[in-house]
Amino acid sequence: MSASREPLPRAFYERDAVRLARALLGRTLVHETREGTVAARIVEVEAYRGPADRAAHSYGGRRTPRNEVMWGPAGHAYVYFVYGMHWCLNAVAAKPGAPEAVLFRAAEPLEGKDLARRRRGRDVSDEGLLRGPANLCRALGVGRAQNGADLTSGGLVILAGDEVPPRCIRASPRIGVDYAGDDALMPWRFFVADSPAVSGRRRG
DNA sequence: AGGAAGATCCGCT
């Protein structure tokens, strides 16, 4: 666990989604609730680059109640519901008016494994507890109530943790965006090469 | 108004 309990400041998030995505690897995601605290090391993320990115919810500048948070200031949580069952967590990037975000796809549990396992409601290995964007949210207790939450202060925050050196980072196309044409080929998924918690294929 | 598809996961085959 990182020595610093200070959340990363807003300025950390105020850059384009691809650079933010790489910078978020190795950081510590923490959610404190009445039930307890779950903390985890971020090991897999995807960048969604805004109006020009066909895979992004904000593609074409389409602003809806669902994706409204993407247009706001960086460092806030964009939480959305998919497939009628699952929640996914993003960090808003860039400056207000630039609807970019980074999706959290997997993390390694550091603290609160018992609580995370209870939330998952099944027997899962440590490395599987927060593997996959929906499982990550479930283990952390993240849902509609966290949409718009400020990641720089409050119950859901990201701490400095330990930055991952570039030589340990792998890139690949993003998962599940085949409909996005050429943008589906862009290498905007990033993961920690030797982490057992990374989901899906380990290309790169 | 109605239908299709989606930044998914799980259990079965």
Add this chain to the structure above:
DNA sequence: GCGGATCTTCCTG
């Protein structure tokens, strides 16, 4: 590998 779960948004008529 396939289908079911079933919310939100978009597109068609």
